[in-house]
Amino acid sequence: MKREQDDISLTPEQIRKVGSVLQRLRLKGGHKLQVLATMGNISVATLSNIENGKDHVTVEKIEVYCKLLNTSLQYVLELIETAETLNSKDLRYLNHVERLIELHSPDRAEEKLIQLTFDPYDPLYIVQQLIFGKCHIYRRNWNSARKKFEYVLNQLNRHFEFDKSNLAAVCHLYLAKIAFFKDKNLIKALDHIRLGKEVYQQDGDRAGIIYNLLISEVIYLEKLDEDEDALIIVRKMQEEIGLIDHIDTKLQVYALHILLLFKKRQFKEARSYANEALEITRTCNRPEQALEIYTLLGAIYKECGDLYEAEEYYLYALDLEELVSNEHLLATPYMRLGELYSLKEDWNRAKKMLDKAEKISRETEDPFRHMEVLELYGDYYIRRNELQEAIPYYEQVWDYEERLHPEQPLPEVREKLAFCYRAVNDPKFHKIVARMLELDVQLKLKITKGVNNMPHHSMKLAGDPPND
Numbered sequence: 001m002k003r004e005q006d007d008i009s010l011t012p013e014q015i016r017k018v019g020s021v022l023q024r025l026r027l028k029g030g031h032k033l034q035v036l037a038t039m040g041n042i043s044v045a046t047l048s049n050i051e052n053g054k055d056h057v058t059v060e061k062i063e064v065y066c067k068l069l070n071t072s073l074q075y076v077l078e079l080i081e082t083a084e085t086l087n088s089k090d091l092r093y094l095n096h097v098e099r100l101i102e103l104h105s106p107d108r109a110e111e112k113l114i115q116l117t118f119d120p121y122d123p124l125y126i127v128q129q130l131i132f133g134k135c136h137i138y139r140r141n142w143n144s145a146r147k148k149f150e151y152v153l154n155q156l157n158r159h160f161e162f163d164k165s166n167l168a169a170v171c172h173l174y175l176a177k178i179a180f181f182k183d184k185n186l187i188k189a190l191d192h193i194r195l196g197k198e199v200y201q202q203d204g205d206r207a208g209i210i211y212n213l214l215i216s217e218v219i220y221l222e223k224l225d226e227d228e229d230a231l232i233i234v235r236k237m238q239e240e241i242g243l244i245d246h247i248d249t250k251l252q253v254y255a256l257h258i259l260l261l262f263k264k265r266q267f268k269e270a271r272s273y274a275n276e277a278l279e280i281t282r283t284c285n286r287p288e289q290a291l292e293i294y295t296l297l298g299a300i301y302k303e304c305g306d307l308y309e310a311e312e313y314y315l316y317a318l319d320l321e322e323l324v325s326n327e328h329l330l331a332t333p334y335m336r337l338g339e340l341y342s343l344k345e346d347w348n349r350a351k352k353m354l355d356k357a358e359k360i361s362r363e364t365e366d367p368f369r370h371m372e373v374l375e376l377y378g379d380y381y382i383r384r385n386e387l388q389e390a391i392p393y394y395e396q397v398w399d400y401e402e403r404l405h406p407e408q409p410l411p412e413v414r415e416k417l418a419f420c421y422r423a424v425n426d427p428k429f430h431k432i433v434a435r436m437l438e439l440d441v442q443l444k445l446k447i448t449k450g451v452n453n454m455p456h457h458s459m460k461l462a463g464d465p466p467n468d
Contacts, residue, residue: 008059008073016053017080017160018062023051024158025069028121040068090124098131106138123161126152130167137174142182149174164204170468172196173212177465184367186220193217209468211237211249216465218256223368231260251277251289252466258296267300287323295333302340311340328364331357335373342380350380371400375413387420394420
């Protein structure tokens with residue numbers, strides 16, 4: 001398309017896109033702003049404003065910058081027109097490679113990614129790096145994954161082709177997951193989720209990512225025992241359940257709703273949703289989600305005092321063991337059975353179940369499940385009146401809490417530990433009481449400022465934060 005140079009006027013949106021293209025051309029050519037500014041007798045600040053799409057820059061200044069890069073504004077505008085849509089064939093292939101990861105073939109996906117060669121300034125290179133990041137996520141190579149997603153986030157602003165892609169939201173979803181599993185930092189994970197929600201565009205691509213962000217937010221809130229906030233979000237999602245196309249996403253909404261109702265002791269409503277969810281898992285062949293629902297039902301019946309029904313549902317969950325690919329999920333029904341047999345004073349079976357739960361949660365590097373099973377070990381020995389044996393387990397839980405949530409220790413754990421120390425005349429009793437008093441003062445100071453994040457001890461049954 002031919003344009004008369006003198007007639008060119010630019011909208012703020014065009015200025016932003018022109019700046020993005022000029023920045024890419026400069027970086028690809030290896031030019032520094034300072035050198036170009038000197039050559040064109042123009043300030044570095046002006047060139048930077050052009051690249052950043054500041055709408056107060058003039059067409060004349062932009063044309064000067066174009067000449068410095070041996071191009072023209074007309075050519076840049078034509079380049080923008082042809083670049084509005086990414087290469088459909090290559091993008092379609094990248095989407096196929098991404099699906100291979102979702103079908104549990106990250107090795108095959110990576111093989112194909114390595115064979116692709118994109119110029120680092122090609123927008124498709126950004127997509128390729130994001131998919132590499134997802135490969136690392138599936139292998140739990142957290143540091144490598146983090147580098148990829150942070151790189152993609154940093155590059156997205158330079159590529160107007162991604163304005164409606166929601167790739168920034170995807171990056172924050174995975175960075176939250178890394179903060180959760182690698183850094184053991186729930187607050188950092190929540191921050192990423194909220195950033196993801198801020199950049200999410202309802203009319204963009206991957207529109208369903210909003211539900212993954214919301215589910216992750218609920219999971220992190222629940223683990224912090226901020227159940228009221230979590231329940232508000234999950235009730236709204238339950239109201240929109242018919243709008244959610246992805247079966248796994250829909251089932252996660254059910255599982256979280258059931259868990260939060262369980263914690264509020266609204267057992268009748270929780271059982272109703274559980275039965276609905278089980279029917280979906282049956283018709284759609286979702287064994288992992290069925291395992292979670294069975295475990296939740298077992299917990300409900302245990303709290304209602306029906307230990308026989310509770311045991312049945314926990315065993316139903318373990319009947320699915322060979323069908324479950326995410327092994328760490330099995331730790332929960334094993335630990336729940338260990339707790340139940342301990343209550344029934346069936347010591348051998350209780351120890352056997354707890355041993356399995358501990359092994360799974362340790363080998364799969366799941367700190368939150370591992371922390372819970374360690375506490376159940378301590379409870380097991382207290383019930384047997386073997387207090388000295390309980391101490392090392394409670395100490396490990398305390399250590400977890402000090403590292404994972406230094407401002408949010410579990411009051412029941414520290415009280416149990418203090419009880420054991422005193423009962424066996426351990427001199428550590430005085431030290432832990434002093435620490436307890438210190439934490440109580442810190443908590444009261446937070447409350448006076450309107451903040452109370454102290455979690456109560458609760459059974460952590462929430463699933464893992466989802467992928468996109």
